[in-house]
Amino acid sequence: LPDGVGAWAESNAVCYANSYTGLRTNRDSGLSALAAAICGCTPDYGLLRDEHRAANLLVEVECELAEPVDFSVLGDWIGKQLSPGLALPWGPVPHFRGVGAASHESRKALSAAAANYGCALLYLDEPPAADYRATLRFTAAELAARYAELAPRHRVDLVVIGCPQASPGEVRVTAELVRGRTLPAGRLWVFTAARHWDALRDEVAAIEAAGGMVLRDTCPEVVHYDRACVNHILTNSLKAEHYLQSGLNNMPTSVAPLADCIAHAADPALAGDDRASTSSGASPHAAAHRSAKAPQAGELSLAGSGIESQDAWVIEGEALVTDVPLTFLGFVNRRTGVVEEPGHPLDGQSIAGRVLVFPRGSGSSVAPYVLLGLLYRNRGPLAVVNTALDQQTLPACSLLGVPYAHSFDADPCLALNSGDRVRLELRDGAVALEVLARGLKA
Numbered sequence: 001l002p003d004g005v006g007a008w009a010e011s012n013a014v015c016y017a018n019s020y021t022g023l024r025t026n027r028d029s030g031l032s033a034l035a036a037a038i039c040g041c042t043p044d045y046g047l048l049r050d051e052h053r054a055a056n057l058l059v060e061v062e063c064e065l066a067e068p069v070d071f072s073v074l075g076d077w078i079g080k081q082l083s084p085g086l087a088l089p090w091g092p093v094p095h096f097r098g099v100g101a102a103s104h105e106s107r108k109a110l111s112a113a114a115a116n117y118g119c120a121l122l123y124l125d126e127p128p129a130a131d132y133r134a135t136l137r138f139t140a141a142e143l144a145a146r147y148a149e150l151a152p153r154h155r156v157d158l159v160v161i162g163c164p165q166a167s168p169g170e171v172r173v174t175a176e177l178v179r180g181r182t183l184p185a186g187r188l189w190v191f192t193a194a195r196h197w198d199a200l201r202d203e204v205a206a207i208e209a210a211g212g213m214v215l216r217d218t219c220p221e222v223v224h225y226d227r228a229c230v231n232h233i234l235t236n237s238l239k240a241e242h243y244l245q246s247g248l249n250n251m252p253t254s255v256a257p258l259a260d261c262i263a264h265a266a267d268p269a270l271a272g273d274d275r276a277s278t279s280s281g282a283s284p285h286a287a288a289h290r291s292a293k294a295p296q297a298g299e300l301s302l303a304g305s306g307i308e309s310q311d312a313w314v315i316e317g318e319a320l321v322t323d324v325p326l327t328f329l330g331f332v333n334r335r336t337g338v339v340e341e342p343g344h345p346l347d348g349q350s351i352a353g354r355v356l357v358f359p360r361g362s363g364s365s366v367a368p369y370v371l372l373g374l375l376y377r378n379r380g381p382l383a384v385v386n387t388a389l390d391q392q393t394l395p396a397c398s399l400l401g402v403p404y405a406h407s408f409d410a411d412p413c414l415a416l417n418s419g420d421r422v423r424l425e426l427r428d429g430a431v432a433l434e435v436l437a438r439g440l441k442a
Contacts, residue, residue, distance in 0.1 A: 001017060001021040001022065001023045002022070002023065003021075003022030003023065004022070004023060004024070005023075005024055005025070005042065005048055006023050006024065006025040006042075007025060007026070007028045007032065007033045007036030007037070007042035008025040008028060008033060009027075009028045009029055009030045009032070009033035009034075009365040010365065011027065011115040011120075011363065011364055011365050012108075012111055012112035012115040012164055012239060013164075014026075014027050014028070014115065014120050014365070015111035015112070015114055015115045015119055015120050015121065015122065016107070016108060016111040016112075018047060018053075018120055018121040019107070019111055019121055019122045019123065019124075020107055020111070024047060024048050025047070025048075025120075026042070026043075026045070026046040026047050026048060026120070026391055027047075027091065027118070027120040027365060027391060027392070028042070028365060028391055029361075029365050029366075029367060029368045029391055029392045029394075029395050030365055030366055030368060030369055031368045031369070031395035031396065031399065032368075032391055032394075032395050033365075035395070046090055046391075047090055047120060047121055050128075050129075052089075052090050053093070053121060053127075053128070053129070054093065054127065054128075054129035054130055054131045055093050055094065055095035055123050055127040055129070055130040055131070055132065056086075056088055056092065056093045056094075056130075056131055056132060056133050057078070057088075057092050057093065057094040057095065057132065057133065057134055057135075057136060058094075058095055058097065058130070058132045058134070058135045058136070059074075059078060059094045059095065059096045059097065059135075059136045059137075059138060060097050060098060060135065060136070060137045060138070061074065061096055061097065061098040061099050061138050062098060062137060062138065062139045062140070063138065063139050063140035063142075063143055064140075065099060065102075065106065065143075067106070067257055067258065068103070068105040068106045068108070068109040068170070068236070068258075069109065069236040069237070069255065069256070069257050069258065070106075070143060070257075071102065071106040071107070071109040071110040071113075072109040072110065072112070072113040072236070072237055072238040072239070072255075073113070073143060073146045073147070073150075073238060073255070074096075074110060074113070074138055074143075075109070075110045075111065075112065075113030075114035075115075075116070075119070075238065076113040076114070076116055076117075076146075076238035076239075076241075076242065077138060077142060077146060078092060078094055078114060078117070078119070078136065079092070079114065079116055079117025079118070079119070079362075080117075080287065081136050082117065082290070083134070083290050083292070084290060084291055084292045084293075084323040084324055084359070084413070085292045086133045086134055087133060088133065089387075089388045090120065090121075091117075091118040091119055091120050091121075091360070091362075092114070092117065092118065092119045093119070093120075093121045093122065093123075093127075094114070094119065094122050094123070094136075095122075095123040095126075095127050095130060095132075096110075096122065096123065096124050099124050102124060103169070104167060104169065105167055105169050105170055107124070108164060108167065109237070109238075110122070112163070112164050112237070112238075112239040113237070113238040113239055113242075115239070115363075116238065116239060116242045116362075116363055117325070117362055117363065118325060118360065118361070118362040118363065147255075147256070150241065150254055150255035150256070151254060151255075151256060151271075152232070152234055152254035152256065152264065152270075152271040153254075153271060153272070154232050154252070154271060154272055154274055154275060154276040155232060155268060155269060155271060155272060155273050155274060155275050155276070156187075156232055156233070156234045156254070156264040156265075156268065156270070156271055157187075157229065157230045157231055157232050157233065157268075157275075158186075158187060158188075158189065158225075158230045158232075158233050158234070159187060159188045159189070159233070159234045159235070159261045159262070159264055159265040160189050160190075160191065160220040160233055160234075160235050160240060161174055161188070161189070161190045161191070161235065161236060161237075161258065161261065162189075162190050162191030162192055162215075162219075162220070162237075163191065163219060163220050163221065163235065163237040163239050163240035164219075164237075164239065165191050165192050165193050165217075165219065166190055166191060166192045167192075167196075168192075168196050168199060168200055170192075170258075171190060171192055171196070171200050171203050171204070171207075171214075172200075172203050173258065174190055174203075174207060174212075174258065174262070175202075175203035175204075175206040175207050177258065177259060177262045178206065178207055178210035178211075178212060178262060178265075179206045179210070180210075181210050181262075181266060182210060182211060183210050183211035183212060183265050183266050184211060184265075184266075184268060185211045186211075186213065186229075187211070187212075187265045187266075187268065188207070188210075188211065188212035188213065188262070188265040189212065189213050189214075189215060189220070190207055190212060190213070190214045190215070191214075191215050191218060191219060191220060192214060192215075192216065193216065193217060194216040194217045197216060212265070220233070220235065220240050220244060221240065221243040221244060221248055221249070222248075225249065225251065230251075231251070231252065231275055231276050232251075232252045232253075232254070232275065232276040233251055233252070233253045233254070234253070234254050234255070234256060234261050234264050234265075235253060235254075235255055235261065236255065236256065236257060236258045236261050237255070238255060240253065241253045241254070241255050242363070243329075243330050243364070246327075246329075246330025246331050246340070246341075247330045247331060247332075247333055247334070247340045248329070248330040252276040252277070254271075287343055288343045289324045289343050289344050289345060290324075291322070291323055291324055291345050292323055292414065293321070293322070293323050293345070293413070293414060294414075295417060295440050296414075296415060296416065296417050296420075296438070296440075297438055297440065298438075299435065300415055300416070300433075300434070300435040301432065301433065301434050301435075302408040302409060302410055302412060302415065302432075302433040302434075303408060303409050303430060303431070303432060303433075304385075304405045304406060304407050304408035304409070304412075304430070304431040304433060305405065305406055305407045305429065305430065305431060306403075306404065306405055306426040306429055306430070306431050307389075307394060307397075307398060307404055307406075308429070309398045310398070310401065310403065310404065310426060311426075312426055312427055313403045313424075313425070313426050314423070314424070314425045314426075315355070315382060315383050315403050315423070315424050316421070316422070316423045316424075316436065317353070317354060317355045317382040317383065317421070317422065318353075318354055318355065318419060318420070318421060318422075318439070319354065319355045319357055319416050319417070319418060319419065319420045319421075319422050319439070320346065320349060320351060320354035320355065320356050320357065320381075320418050321357040321358070321412075321413060321416045321417060321418045321420070322344070322345045322346050322357070322358050322359075322413065322418075323345075323358075323359060323411075323413040323414055324344060324345055324346075324358070324359070325358065325359050325360050325361065325362035326339070326344075326346070326358045326361060326362065327341070327361070327362045327363030327364065327367070328361065328363075328364070328366070328367035328368075328370040328371055328392070329363060329364035329366040329367060329370055330363075330364070331344070331363070332351065332370060332374070334370050334373050334374065335377065335379070336350065336352075336379060337350045337351045337352040337374050337379035337380065337381075338350045338351075339351065349418075350379075351374070351379075351380070351381045352374070352378070352379040352380065352381070353381070353382050354381055354382060355381065355382055355383045355384075355385065355422055355424070356381035356382075356383070356384050356385070357385040357412050357413055357416055358385075358386065358387075358413065359386065359387040359388075359413055360386055360387060360388065360390040360392070360393075361390050361391075361392025361393050362392075365392060367392040367393065367396075368392065368393070368395045368396035368399075369396075371393065371396040371397075372396045372399070372400065375396065375400050375402065380402065381402065382402075382403075383402060383403035383404070383405070383424060384397050384402060384403070384404050384405075385404075385405045385406070385408075385412050385424075385433070386404075386405075386406045387406070387407075387408075387411055387412070387413055388406055388407055389406045389407065390406070394406075403424060403426065405424060405426070405431040405433065408431075408433065412433065416435070417438060417439045417440055418439060419438075419439020419440065420435050420436075420437065420438055420439045421435070421436040421437040421439070422434065422435055422436060423436055
């Protein structure tokens with residue numbers, strides 16, 4: 001990639017570009033990236049500036065990472081360790097110390113999984129600047145524990161490889177693992193890019209001869225699976241696991257190293273012959289997200305900022321509050337507005353008609369399209385309040401005129417309760433937030 005400035009919206013590509021190339025981009029939303037393409041420019045803020053690119057997490061890696069899926073496990077693990085009290089205005093920017101040399105495939109796996117929780121920049125080498133807010137240690141015990149949690153416990157119906165799309169190197173390794181074998185038909189799908197097709201004809205032929213299927217320019221997350229045939233997927237990608245189990249597919253999903261994935265593709269009963277439940281894809285190992293919230297009482301007035309596309313508004317409504325970032329794609333039901341993320345403090349609650357207060361968007365940059373759809377269906381929030389300006393949420397609010405406020409003089413995620421009756425007023429670019437009545441639900 002050339003050096004310079006971009007406006008990218010694909011979450012794992014953003015992290016890859018910022019981390020391993022000379023391209024700089026914010027974690028733009030699909031809407032803001034499209035606007036930048038039309039205008040030929042993008043706002044100069046955030047990760048485009050040197051002062052915001054300092055590493056803010058130190059991750060001491062104290063075990064060997066032998067293959068790309070190990071890096072994928074590490075990237076996803078970081079997001080699960082984040083405390084809401086950490087001041088990370090541009091998301092986690094981890095510095096991985098002790099990793100050593102990493103292949104293209106390993107780097108891709110790491111950045112893709114780290115992006116699950118809003119990471120848009122990471123460092124494998126010494127960062128140019130650091131302001132560490134926390135130190136994490138990833139040991140062989142953590143790696144083994146995650147593999148144990150992610151291992152298949154039921155019959156595997158399908159193995160998917162290529163999320164993000166498999167590189168030529170990944171396709172070649174997969175082809176070597178299946179060459180000369182006969183797999184039951186339809187049990188191995190490999191996703192790759194069409195531009196690699198001509199260079200991979202021999203490898204594609206080997207995979208197809210073994211009984212697998214190679215797909216071009218698509219992704220496991222957006223496939224419409226026949227649940228009569230496929231109800232448990234095995235993959236070597238924590239990005240795939242993250243979204244396949246979400247509301248996008250509600251698909252029970254397990255993770256294993258590539259060679260183990262191929263072994264399961266060859267033997268349907270390797271993990272047992274009982275089928276996973278068809279009721280939900282909710283992760284059986286979803287731990288509760290960390291939260292620092294506590295019930296608040298008493299009067300409260302906060303001062304914050306609006307956005308330039310909105311001149312003036314006044315709204316009153318009931319607050320729905322969390323100090324944990326929210327992922328809209330797959331984790332907020334796009335028809336009902338109900339949060340569907342096991343372990344999230346708002347799991348099972350609807351954002352419809354509420355003043356939605358949360359730190360920032362996380363995960364997929366498709367967030368504004370989900371929010372737009374909810375607003376068109378009258379299932380969206382009455383207003384949105386973020387801790388800081390959030391490029392995932394702001395575009396939809398700006399486009400449809402939903403009151404949006406940010407950057408208050410105290411953290412509204414901690415100062416407000418779900419159930420509080422609040423009043424917000426925008427005047428001359430400033431937003432005044434007042435609690436009219438306490439709901440006393442943290």
